[in-house]
Amino acid sequence: MPETTTRAAGVAVTVIYAALIAWLYARQPQTIAQVTGGLSAAVGAYRIDEQAFADGLRFFQSDRFVEARMAFARADPAERDVRTQFYIAYAFYRQGWGRLYHDDALYREGLDAVNRAIALAPHGRLIVDDARLQMHTADELKAELEAGIRVDASDFNPARLFRERK
Amino acid sequence: MTAIREALVLPSLFLTVGLLGGVRLGQTVVLVPPSLFALILGVLLVRLLIQSGALAPERLLSSVRTPLANVNGAIVLLTLWTASAQTFALLIPDAGLPRLAFNIYFLLLLLNTSAASPDRRRLLRSLAVTFGSVFVLKFVVLAELSAPGTGWLKRVLQAMVEGITLGTLTQEVLHPATGYIAFFVVGLFLLGVFLLPYGRPPASTDLQNTLYPLARTT
Numbered sequence: 001m002p003e004t005t006t007r008a009a010g011v012a013v014t015v016i017y018a019a020l021i022a023w024l025y026a027r028q029p030q031t032i033a034q035v036t037g038g039l040s041a042a043v044g045a046y047r048i049d050e051q052a053f054a055d056g057l058r059f060f061q062s063d064r065f066v067e068a069r070m071a072f073a074r075a076d077p078a079e080r081d082v083r084t085q086f087y088i089a090y091a092f093y094r095q096g097w098g099r100l101y102h103d104d105a106l107y108r109e110g111l112d113a114v115n116r117a118i119a120l121a122p123h124g125r126l127i128v129d130d131a132r133l134q135m136h137t138a139d140e141l142k143a144e145l146e147a148g149i150r151v152d153a154s155d156f157n158p159a160r161l162f163r164e165r166k
Numbered sequence: 167m168t169a170i171r172e173a174l175v176l177p178s179l180f181l182t183v184g185l186l187g188g189v190r191l192g193q194t195v196v197l198v199p200p201s202l203f204a205l206i207l208g209v210l211l212v213r214l215l216i217q218s219g220a221l222a223p224e225r226l227l228s229s230v231r232t233p234l235a236n237v238n239g240a241i242v243l244l245t246l247w248t249a250s251a252q253t254f255a256l257l258i259p260d261a262g263l264p265r266l267a268f269n270i271y272f273l274l275l276l277l278n279t280s281a282a283s284p285d286r287r288r289l290l291r292s293l294a295v296t297f298g299s300v301f302v303l304k305f306v307v308l309a310e311l312s313a314p315g316t317g318w319l320k321r322v323l324q325a326m327v328e329g330i331t332l333g334t335l336t337q338e339v340l341h342p343a344t345g346y347i348a349f350f351v352v353g354l355f356l357l358g359v360f361l362l363p364y365g366r367p368p369a370s371t372d373l374q375n376t377l378y379p380l381a382r383t384t
Contacts, residue, residue: 003169007232014173014174014241021181028196028197
């Protein structure tokens, strides 16, 4: 191989390898699925498992939230799909919702998921067109989750007993 | 030095050190970039490598080389610096008194070695011994002191050490694989340093006169 070719190939390989390392440091992926999913998303080749997503949606609509999240996680193992992350966050919200009190641990996980969805959405704007939901945007869902975690005077308002889950 | 070594082997090797040196295993895998102080130590080490002749920068960057070859040379220097910083960051404990002590130790050691002006062979030997001993201190001695006690005697000793040092000595418990990764990273870094293009150390005239009194230089 001519020396010029070797040197040019060296520059190309180094730039690609350095970019990969910078991406890994910035994204901090936890699993191999997240690494491969992130890389394929970067080139626009990432696709979720539609069958698993449909299963998750079916579980979600029948209030089986743990099963729903498992199916959604299977559908989007790299956590790169906006809509799936929105539904995961919604599942945490609905499971953690209570008339007297909310489950803070579930709400926090929901907040993480909705933040992921917002980060992935173009310009952070996410609207899910699902008539069976009462909150259609990530902003509404995030506000609801944050309000659930926060302790303020409204928590002691007896009228909250009449609130409905969204 | 061959073009393959300069363009492919050395950058890949140093980038691998930069990648694996930041891996911290725990409940989750975290990639930690080198601290600012580690970057400064990295600069000092590169300077020391040049001073000792273990790295000949004119063989990487010069006006007689083609622009593409100079790009390769610049990449080698840049990746060497990041790998040096990451190796220091890996070997320095993460918290407490040992972190401060190791930081100061490395700084003084680099300055002292620079003042001693060793040649390439001595510097490489010194680096291997230093990194090896610090590796043992962090990943064997400190890790053993910080690991949860299994017997009553060890728990008592640990409680005493904790009490005497006010909890500033013990570190977060390391994942069993961490030491193996660190060993590989340090070995890889030393191999990379060994493979760098080297030249004649720019010895001072005083030193030359001392060593070779019959061939005095002015």
